[in-house]
Amino acid sequence: MGNPTPELLPGTLYLLVLRTLAAGSLHGYAIAKRIKETSGQFLQVEEGSLYPALNRMLVKGWLTAEWGLSESNRKARFYKLTRAGRLQLAQEDQEFRRMVRAIELVLDNA
Amino acid sequence: MEFRKKFAFLRRREEFDAGLADEMSFHIEERADELEREGFSRAEALRKARIEFGPAARLAEETRGEWQWSWWEDLHTDLRYAARSLVREPGFWLVAVLSLGLGIGVNTAIFSLTMEALLSEPSVRDASSLAYVRLGGNSHIGLAQLQFIRDSRAFPGVAGLREDGDINWRNGEETRRLFAMRVTDNLFEMAGIPLRMGRGLQPGDVDTVVISSRMWRGKLASIPDPVGRTLILDGRPHRIVGLLPESHRTLFGYGFHPDVYVLALRADNMQLYVRMPEGIAPEAAAGQIRAVSAALDQAMPERDFKYADSVNFRMVTGLARLVSEKSISLFFGMLMTVVTLLLGIACLNVSGLLLARASSRVQEFAVRASLGAGRGRLVRQMLTESLLLALLGTAAGLLLNLVLTRLISGVDLQLPVPIVLRVEPDWRLLAYASAVATFCAVVVGLLSAWRVAGANAGDTLKQGEHQVGGKLALRRGLVIAQVAVSVVVLTTAVLFARNLTESVNASPGFDLDHTLYVSLRLVPENYPDAVSRQALAERAVAAISQVPGVVSAASSRMIPLNDDSTYGGSVRTSASPDPKSIKRHVNHVGPGYFRTMGVPLVAGREFQERGENEVIVNDTFARAAFPGISAVGQTVEYGGGPYTIVGVVKESKYAWMNDRNRAAVFERFRMTPGGGRNSIVNIMVRAGVDPETLVRPLLQSMTRLDGSSAVEVKPMRRAMGMALLPSRIGAVLLGFMGLLGLALTGIGLYGLMAYSVARRIREIGLRIALGAAPGRVLRLVFGEGAWMVGVGLALGLAASYFATRPLAAYFVEQLSTADPFTYILVPALMAVTGWLACARPARRALRVEPMEALRYE
Secondary structure, eight states: OOOOOOOOOTTHHHHHHHHHHTTSOEEHHHHHHHHHHHTTTOOOOOHHHHHHHHHHHHHHTSEEEEEEEOTTSOEEEEEEEOHHHHHHHHHHHHHHHHHHHHHHHHHHHO | OHHHHHHHHHHTHHHHHHHHHHHHHHHHHHHHHHHHHTTOOHHHHHHHHHHHHOOHHHHHHHHHHTTOOHHHHHHHHHHHHHHHHHHHOHHHHHHHHHHHHHHHHHHHHHHHHHIIIIIOOOSSSOGGGEEEEEETTBSOEEHHHHHHHHHTTOSSEEEEEEEEEEEEEEETTEEEEEEEEEEOTTHHHHHTOOOSEEOOOOTTOOSEEEEOHHHHHTTTTTOSOOTTOEEEETTEEEEEEEEOOTTOOOSSOTTBOOSEEEEOOTTOEEEEEEEOOTTOOHHHHHHHHHHHHHHHHHHSOOSSOOGGGSEEEEESSSTHHHHTOHHHHHHHHHHHHHHHHHHHHHHHHHHHHHHHHHHHTHHHHHHHHHTTOOHHHHHHHHHHHHHHHHHHHHHHHHHHHHHHHHHHHHOOOOOSSOBOOOOOOOHHHHHHHHHHHHHHHHHHHHHHHHHHHTSOHHHHHHHOGGGOOSTHHHHHHHHHHHHHHHHHHHHHHHHHHHHHHHHHHSOOSSOSSSEEEEEEEOOGGGSOSHHHHHHHHHHHHHHHHHSTTEEEEEEESSOTTTOOOEEOSEEEETTEEEEEEOOEEEEEEOTTHHHHHTOOEEEEOOOOSSOSSEEEEEHHHHHHHSTTSOOTTOEEEESEEEEEEEEEEOOOOSSOTTOOSOEEEEEEOOOOSSSGGGGEEEEEEEESSOGGGGHHHHHHHHHHHOTTSEEEEEEGGGOOHHHHHHHHHHHHHHHHHHHHHHHHHHHHHHHHHHHHHHHTHHHHHHHHHTTOOHHHHHHHHHHHHHHHHHHHHHHHHHHHHHHTGGGGGGSOTTOOTTOHHHHHHHHHHHHHHHHHHHHHHHHHHHTOOHHHHHTTO
């Protein structure tokens, strides 16, 4: 497709989705769009990985899904964070930041 | 948590797929909206959005994958694959499932029957600690002796029962003979026999009775509230205190099903049942029984034997039961062997079919292998298919079993004794059937998987199916084995069928067509002593002789072909100082018995009105006891005596049609006091007219003589149920199995021939193109079939010749196991089956279009 989309760091897709949903429930298309917008058009989530990831998180119990109507008045599936999802977000957020700080330290000082 | 969700997913898969599709199209439409806003046309926007989205099927697959177990998914694929082949090749599956189903169904039915007849657990509490005890080699002991053992308190429980007690039931104008189990007053409590209603017999009971559900349903027409009602038994009102459940099985076993349980009479001899102390070792138990027997010998010495000399006991449940009944267990052993052979044929059939399928799928598997399927994956798929086959086969088999067992249970055995075999499917059966099916699946599955795995993918793809040769030999071997095994089964079946026809036509050595029996069961209390009984018997013979159409009548203790008694032990004769051991049938008969029965006298005379210490023997006995000299006038001594031999008669059939070389001794008929057999007067009648027309007049004459006695009259031709039973059972069971084996073998042969023709279609086409006449083509097909059947037949007949030899004991004298008729019929049947199996493939071969066949390249 020729989009110069950078590869997401492994494991960060879950974190991004969880963080995006922390504000409230969204459907799949909106999640992808929100991530793209908030990253300043930098991060583009592939549909091919978004939907399997959403379903994986459903299986894990971090999300629940419900059918509802979109702004365009179409039937859409809305994903919502569960308690377990919030805990997971907090944990992954913390871990990710520690990891980034550690990598920065190495990059700055080595 | 995850597991639960994944499991729930299994049931909502369709819903999920639909939802995912909706979600994906929503995503595309939202994106298209956005693109439209950027200035694209709606159609262009949708197209672009779809391309961006990528292949929907793969995304769906991956998303779904998050919810699935991979092994489950693989199984699902394999099963789907198998199911598709089920639709594509219904013929293969039908034949394979049918083969397995028949094999398993018949197996399980025979298994149930065997279990029920030989190992059925009696309806008691804790059967594993109950033992049947024989003292002094006797099957029964007196009530006084039993009481002595009970009083010794050596065992937690001691009780007795007598299985052949009859009792007369007066129902309005009619007196009928019921089969009664006579028991000690503590048997119900000691054995813990469950009841459906009311209670068991108890100490202190007077004139009480427990009835069976069968009696209640049948003879009492299910009257409401049977408990508390009264039956007139042996002239006295008996109160019904309990009703046994439908599933009641007696301690005696073998399906014997009495109408009523009543208390034992003082003179009854009883089987001794003992409750063993908990956890006692068999040796310790035997020691304890010996000690009690020794005490019994002290207290109540017997003239002829000592109780402690021969003591044995067996538990009332489990395999130990069989040891004492050798001929029955032998018959069932043979049955199980035949059934296993049948299952073998069925398995060979299925193996053959699967092998054929495997070789026609070699290419398919080669393609899959070259596309990256691992060998394990391929083998797994083959195994899945065989397991599915086994599952369907077991299901079909269990269904067949349900039908068969119902049929067996419904069969009226027409015996003089009530035998009810309650054959029903149970867990043992299920375990057995699934073991058999799994065995089949593994063997068959591995065989075909091995076959496929053995093929080299590259070579196979280059050569194509038609050149993958050489392995047909294995299948040919299987079919030859099948023919051979089925010939053995068929030979056995035909021999049993021949035995039945021979038995029916054979002469029992007495006149079957002009004789009847009259059986009078008198009420013991009405005739307390031998004198009054003897008087009644004589009056009965006299009354019968007066009935018009009767030529002669004579009393007899046994009704030939219905009763039996065998004595062993030594016989002292006047011809030799050494006693001889002669096993002999013993009967007591009145004057004129042999003339009445039409048994020829070889020498001497019959009993006359008066005479003491006389016996008549048969020629077999005479030959054994007095070789080379005339027996008449000699004396014999055994138990009592000496007795003078006044006559020698020809040997005839006494208990079974397959009796042969049975020595027999006839003593003078005399009534004795007591219950059981002693209260029965049997009178044999010779008719000058059709015996059937005498039944009513004889019944009336006996009712006039004594209304309280139960009377039974039957022409001897109709009274052969017992004697013909083994022949009948054998002929029916084995005839059925023989046909089954033949059918299965035919199917197997057909499968192979059809496959072989399909493989050689190019060759046949070429031959036809080069001008081969139809006769030559036919010879090609039939030649191959005939060759296999021929080899199988030769092997099978040779095996049968030896394998059937032990069966001679079950057959009438005239029938040899090398019966020429059988050895002509079996090859003929096999040849016809082979011809039928080859007919369709041969037709197919004749219709081969040369051009079409060559186009297969």
